Amino acid sequence: MSDAPAFDAGFRERLAELFAWRRDVRRFRTDPVDPALVDTLIETASLAPSVGLSQPWRFVTVDTPARRAAIRAAFADSNAAALAAQPDARAAAYAALKLAGLDAAPVHIAVLVEPDPAQGHGLGRTTMPETVGYSAVLAIHTLWLAARAAGLGLGWVSILEPERVCAILDVPADWRLVGYLCLGWPAAETVTPELETAGWEHRRPASVVRR
């Protein structure tokens, strides 16, 4: 089509900066985020690719104090279990990490997936049914990048029992948790992952296997 956008070198440079400066944020300011901006981010996320055009992602905003407290308790339990399972040599380092911003983040969004959606008529997922969950991951990443471009930070909390989260959220029985997201204005911006700053792990250069 003749109206296709041509992305220029300047845009590509800024996009590279976006990829480099997107962080998993665990330290948020508590000032609110305009609900209209959150809705816009979710609409943008719905442009993500999905297997068979099934759009199987389900966005659940977690708004009530009681549900947020239950999620924090679920995280505390799973994180305590993970700490208890650390080898002695790493336990102190693990205990010192801040792994979620559930306390301060003004917006909580749980992203779930409907594993067997009617939309899409099953196309593309016979041999790899995991592509349904993958579609929700693609929506999360779209939301993440759009949020960062708006100056917002996002943190993906995976230290949660998915079934417990689904029970707290009272969602349809077949929905599965893909990611629990904290969203808000970041307390700081950095190009270095917090796990790297804390000395937990460092990034490695890309490598390619040629076949």
Added chain:
Amino acid sequence: MSDAPAFDAGFRERLAELFAWRRDVRRFRTDPVDPALVDTLIETASLAPSVGLSQPWRFVTVDTPARRAAIRAAFADSNAAALAAQPDARAAAYAALKLAGLDAAPVHIAVLVEPDPAQGHGLGRTTMPETVGYSAVLAIHTLWLAARAAGLGLGWVSILEPERVCAILDVPADWRLVGYLCLGWPAAETVTPELETAGWEHRRPASVVRR
């Protein structure tokens, strides 16, 4: 940090266009892609988020004619099985779809995952081990967007038996296929998904459940 980039409204508008015009491409021109550009895209993909900073993605370029032929045969078999499983009312529509660009795409990249990587020290994946595969999905999406910004098209082929692909690629026994990607210059650019143009499925607006 004081050198954090500030993304402006102009960038956000172009980013929204990128999300809107990113397509799953199945029709490619056959002219080559500079290998240095492919390497740059894979480096960019390695900036993706990963659980516990584990970077569990494994990129395999599929270069030899014999391996590409084996992949095409694997797709043909899985696609024939999927066609045979269609309800009568949709079989003709399914048969008319072009679901992969394996024939013309000048670059094939298989993205696999190492399911239990040492890197990251297991952080963040005790309760949700699927986040390891999700990390590879995030790398694929990063590559996809960077490719589109460079004028390239990408198609994700999921109509493949993952174990058969791993055998063809002769990769370590524990690696699992996440996505098989075709990359090249698109024959056309469109804002509408091919499955929508073909009448297979149409996109729905985003909806949000509030809890």
